Amino acid sequence: MIPDSNSYFSVPHHFNVYLTSWDANQALPTDDELRDMQSVGLKLLTEVKSLEANCLLQLRNLDNDAKAVVDFLKLQSRKVDLVLQHVLEKEVQDGELFKGDQFGGSGISIISSRPLVVNEHVKTHIYLHTELVALLCLCQIQSCTPVSTDDATETAYWRCELEFSQILEDDIEQLVKASLNVQQKMLKKRKQNIDKQRS
Structure with missing residues (x-):
């Protein structure tokens, strides 16, 4: 929807x-x-991003002392995202x-x-x-x-x-x-x- x-x-x-x-004769996918x-790389990136979002959401509820930990984890998650994006870009792309x-x-x-x-x-x-x-x-x-x-x-x-x-x-x-x-x-x-x- x-x-x-x-x-x-x-x-x-x-x-x-x-x-x-x-194909116009084919129904749209569920x-x-x-x-x-999705390719393996795309599935992996989606899963990692979902896990990151849930984890950071829980960490936001911690007190101010946890800010440094949250910032560090954001940096780590960005590094993982960059690596996964690089892997995705190396995949053979489907389409024009x-x-x-x-x-x-x-x-x-x-x-x-x-x-x-x-x-x-x-x-x-x-x-x-x-x-x-x-x-x-x-x-x-x-x-x-x-x-x-x-x-x-x-x-x-x-x-x-x-x-x-x-x-x-x-x-x-x-x-x-x-x-x-x-x-x-x-x-x-x-x-x-x-x-x-x-x-």
């Missing part, structure tokens, strides 16, 4: 996406079938590579050198390298709009909007957290730029 598509905001961000056409479709330019809890936006088939379902691997997020889901192509450029000699390209049609709840949570993190970084950068201009 996909939550209301208007309930999440999207943030601009560059990332890799691999798309594979989904949550369990989607989990079975596209560049993503926006994401959120409801869907993604990608750049394509050709228009994609609107309403088609695609198996989608999303890799947000800087946010240490990797996931597999099913998306439906909602629209493909040609992007005009100032340079007439430049090849035309399309911005395609993809909406999640089957995605695990944990993965939506990961994307929402990542989008908030990206937004926070953008606001911090903007504030630094304003401070520089003032000084």
